[in-house]
Amino acid sequence: MIGALACIKAPTRFGKLVMVGPSPRYIDDDAYRGGFSQMQIAELLDFLLINYQGWAVATAPVIMGNPDRPELGIELTDSFCRADPDFAKDFARVTFMSDNREDLPRVAVPTLVLQCSEDIIAPIEVGEYVRDHIPNSQFVLLEATGHCPNLSAPDEVVRAIRAFV
Amino acid sequence: MTALDPRRGQLEDLFDNAPCGYLSIASTGEIVLANRTFATWLGHDAAALRGKRLYDVLPFTGRVYWETHLRPLLKIQGNIDGVALDFLSAAGETIPCFASAVESAGDAPTVKLAIFKAAERRQFEQSLLKARAAAQENLRSERATAELREQFIAVLGHDLRNPLAGFTGGVRLLARENLSEKGAKILPLLMGSIARMSELIDNVMDFAKARLGDGITLDRNAAEPLTPALQQVVDELTSTYPDRRIELQFAIAEPVDCDRARIAQLVSNLLGNALAHGAVDQPIRMRAQTAEGFLHVSIANGGDPIPPEAMAKLFQPFFRGEVRANLQGLGLGLHIASEIAKAHGGTIVVDSSELETQFTFRMPLG
Numbered sequence: 001m002i003g004a005l006a007c008i009k010a011p012t013r014f015g016k017l018v019m020v021g022p023s024p025r026y027i028d029d030d031a032y033r034g035g036f037s038q039m040q041i042a043e044l045l046d047f048l049l050i051n052y053q054g055w056a057v058a059t060a061p062v063i064m065g066n067p068d069r070p071e072l073g074i075e076l077t078d079s080f081c082r083a084d085p086d087f088a089k090d091f092a093r094v095t096f097m098s099d100n101r102e103d104l105p106r107v108a109v110p111t112l113v114l115q116c117s118e119d120i121i122a123p124i125e126v127g128e129y130v131r132d133h134i135p136n137s138q139f140v141l142l143e144a145t146g147h148c149p150n151l152s153a154p155d156e157v158v159r160a161i162r163a164f165v
Numbered sequence: 166m167t168a169l170d171p172r173r174g175q176l177e178d179l180f181d182n183a184p185c186g187y188l189s190i191a192s193t194g195e196i197v198l199a200n201r202t203f204a205t206w207l208g209h210d211a212a213a214l215r216g217k218r219l220y221d222v223l224p225f226t227g228r229v230y231w232e233t234h235l236r237p238l239l240k241i242q243g244n245i246d247g248v249a250l251d252f253l254s255a256a257g258e259t260i261p262c263f264a265s266a267v268e269s270a271g272d273a274p275t276v277k278l279a280i281f282k283a284a285e286r287r288q289f290e291q292s293l294l295k296a297r298a299a300a301q302e303n304l305r306s307e308r309a310t311a312e313l314r315e316q317f318i319a320v321l322g323h324d325l326r327n328p329l330a331g332f333t334g335g336v337r338l339l340a341r342e343n344l345s346e347k348g349a350k351i352l353p354l355l356m357g358s359i360a361r362m363s364e365l366i367d368n369v370m371d372f373a374k375a376r377l378g379d380g381i382t383l384d385r386n387a388a389e390p391l392t393p394a395l396q397q398v399v400d401e402l403t404s405t406y407p408d409r410r411i412e413l414q415f416a417i418a419e420p421v422d423c424d425r426a427r428i429a430q431l432v433s434n435l436l437g438n439a440l441a442h443g444a445v446d447q448p449i450r451m452r453a454q455t456a457e458g459f460l461h462v463s464i465a466n467g468g469d470p471i472p473p474e475a476m477a478k479l480f481q482p483f484f485r486g487e488v489r490a491n492l493q494g495l496g497l498g499l500h501i502a503s504e505i506a507k508a509h510g511g512t513i514v515v516d517s518s519e520l521e522t523q524f525t526f527r528m529p530l531g
Binding site for chain 2: 036040043044047048049050051119120121145146147148151152
């Protein structure tokens with residue numbers, strides 16, 4: 001969604017947009033199904049707090065390169081947002097509480113929506129909702145499961161992106 | 166190992182009855198193996214867990230956390246260590262745990278988890294988090310109150326200056342009149358009190374300013390001589406304490422890059438202290454000199470030494486030690502003096518013994 005907002009803010013800087021497992025709104029709202037209830041999200045944020053600020057933080061792994069997986073190099077570890085617990089907390093709140101449904105029709109660039117199979121964070125209906133509300137968009141259902149196909153099935157993701165750009 | 170190997174039974178026992186839960190998961194998310202300890206915690210049969218999916222034993226929060234944090238972390242670095250993770254019992258209850266995991270690479274990677282119950286620890290963490298949030302809130306409100314108080318001090322100090330100026334003007338006019346013998350005696354005492362009060366106000370305002378973030382501001386000038394400014398301080402205090410003897414030694418031979426008014430304020434605070442606390446029957450010795458790139462000003466008095474327990478707090482604001490009733494003060498003088506010293510890149514050190522108490526101010530010349 002951050003990418004979509006950037007495209008709206010500075011349309012000339014972006015030629016195309018690829019969204020991986022996007023969700024404009026996690027919390028259910030009347031007819032809209034985001035997949036989560038208000039209470040679930042509150043519970044989730046409380047739980048995340050324990051991992052961001054509790055004892056676990058002291059022992060939390062410092063993200064480092066994995067010698068068995070050199071392809072997931074330093075670049076990735078640097079960008080993985082987990083550094084500052086306070087920021088991580090705020091980031092989670094913004095991510096799970098925001099509602100960007102009204103922004104979708106304002107995305108003017110050609111957009112690819114990559115949808116995973118069995119993504120509990122962003123279910124298929126949500127991906128379809130994004131496709132239906134971004135004017136110039138394509139929808140690709142990946143075989144990859146989960147919410148981070150870029151990590152679990154990088155080849156499939158790269159193929160889909162290449163075909164689009 | 167063969168089926169007859171006695172260690173096989175021991176290994177099975179260690180696996181099944183370990184004091185922690187063991188769980189092995191295929192890349193599809195399917196549970197390959199769970200030990201008896203873990204199954205018992207969840208109220209399942211160990212064999213029944215096989216074939217279930219990890220998500221079946223994670224509550225909603227655990228599923229999201231696994232998907233958004235733990236699974237990516239495992240992909241990136243192959244292991245996670247001691248994270249909070251809740252599990253879901255057969256009865257639908259949440260079981261707070263913490264877990265460590267490794268992912269073996271290869272064509273069919275499996276994730277192996279060691280799981281520990283953490284109900285009490287979780288409660289402890291929750292109360293720590295609550296206590297911290299409460300402490301932060303307290304600190305915030307304390308700071309706000311302190312700032313308000315200091316603003317109040319600054320405003321009060323400023324407002325006190327005006328009536329005092331009127332007072333000063335009135336006393337100066339009176340000094341030109343023909344006064345009775347008694348009047349002529351009282352007038353210098355009034356002047357001394359005014360000087361002392363104005364000094365107190367200066368200190369209070371400097372303190373408030375420093376606390377409000379402005380710090381001690383300096384107007385440095387190396388061209389003007391420092392000696393006359395110091396002499397004036399001595400003269401003023403001499404008129405307030407006409408009976409006391411101050412032995413002076415000035416040897417400021419080099420220019421000093423300083424704010425002369427501030428240095429005068431510093432010396433006035435130190436000298437005022439020496440006069441107030443020193444033995445009345447012994448002289449105050451004041452020496453000001455430049456040597457080896459530094460300005461040294463030392464002020465020494467006789468009398469009771471400063472108690473050791475007071476030494477550490479001497480330069481803290483509002484420190485008053487064992488003050489005699491007639492010597493009211495706010496306890497800001499030494500604090501302000503040390504702040505002025507710091508602003509000049511200098512220090513004030515104190516040395517107190519039965520013989521004498523000496524404060525020494527030292528700052529680089531430029």
